[in-house]
Amino acid sequence: xxxxxxxxxxxxxxxxxxxxxxxxxxxxxxxxxxxxxxxxxxxxxxxxxxxxxxxxxxxxxxxxxxxxxxxxxxxxxxxxxxxxxxxxxxxxxxxxxxxxxxxxxxxxxxx
Amino acid sequence: xxxxxxxxxxxxxxxxxxxxxxxxxxxxxxxxxxxxxxxxxxxxxxxxxxxxxxxxxxxxxxxxxxxxxxxxxxxxxxxxxxxxxxxxxxxxxxxxxxxxxxxxxxxxxxxxxx
Numbered sequence: 001x002x003x004x005x006x007x008x009x010x011x012x013x014x015x016x017x018x019x020x021x022x023x024x025x026x027x028x029x030x031x032x033x034x035x036x037x038x039x040x041x042x043x044x045x046x047x048x049x050x051x052x053x054x055x056x057x058x059x060x061x062x063x064x065x066x067x068x069x070x071x072x073x074x075x076x077x078x079x080x081x082x083x084x085x086x087x088x089x090x091x092x093x094x095x096x097x098x099x100x101x102x103x104x105x106x107x108x109x110x111x
Numbered sequence: 112x113x114x115x116x117x118x119x120x121x122x123x124x125x126x127x128x129x130x131x132x133x134x135x136x137x138x139x140x141x142x143x144x145x146x147x148x149x150x151x152x153x154x155x156x157x158x159x160x161x162x163x164x165x166x167x168x169x170x171x172x173x174x175x176x177x178x179x180x181x182x183x184x185x186x187x188x189x190x191x192x193x194x195x196x197x198x199x200x201x202x203x204x205x206x207x208x209x210x211x212x213x214x215x216x217x218x219x220x221x222x223x224x225x
Contacts, residue, residue: 004153008151032210032211032212033212034212034213042218043202043216043217043218043219044154044202044214044216045216046212046213046214046215049210049212049213088153088154090153090212092211092212096167096211097142097144097159097161097166097167097211098156098159098167098169098170098211099146099154099156099211099212099214100156101153101154101155102153103151103152103153104153
């Protein structure tokens with residue numbers, strides 16, 4: 001059974017701080033990793049994808065992947081109240097178009 | 112609009128009834144997915160279409176669930192003999208088909224089975 005684990009939170013950070021969201025996955029064959037943001041009552045939207053070990057930066061967002069530790073993280077710098085949402089981590093295996101999602105971490109950025 | 116469109120946005124039905132949920136993907140997107148999301152959970156994969164064919168239907172929970180995409184664009188998810196446990200938000204997503212995860216989701220169809 002492929003699993004993606006996330007701390008459900010809520011994770012509260014003050015405005016301007018760095019928010020750190022973490023995710024572990026059970027399937028060593030997983031090749032691709034994604035972070036989706038989901039506002040309450042809305043659908044998920046992709047914010048980052050990462051395919052190889054190391055860091056990938058896009059604006060205020062940095063995704064980190066460590067395949068040896070089966071660990072993925074998302075850092076949000078200069079957190080804003082508008083970043084308050086649930087962040088879903090997802091993975092897929094080689095040749096597969098299925099995504100396995102975690103339950104999500106709820107982030108609250110306090111003004 | 113240019114996004115993924117799903118109808119109905121809300122559907123309330125009685126146990127045992129038949130339900131159809133429709134998805135109109137982004138124009139030009141060849142890949143179409145159905146996921147369902149229960150409260151407090153992440154989306155759960157149901158089925159993936161590449162063009163008209165179901166390339167992977169391993170997530171369909173049982174034979175009461177069926178999906179079609181006859182012309183390679185609009186898709187319909189069909190649920191027979193609905194059960195209370197089918198209550199969830201059914202999410203449709205599309206992509207250009209170049210990879211597994213860069214999905215554009217619709218706003219979902221919330222199904223409530225009484």
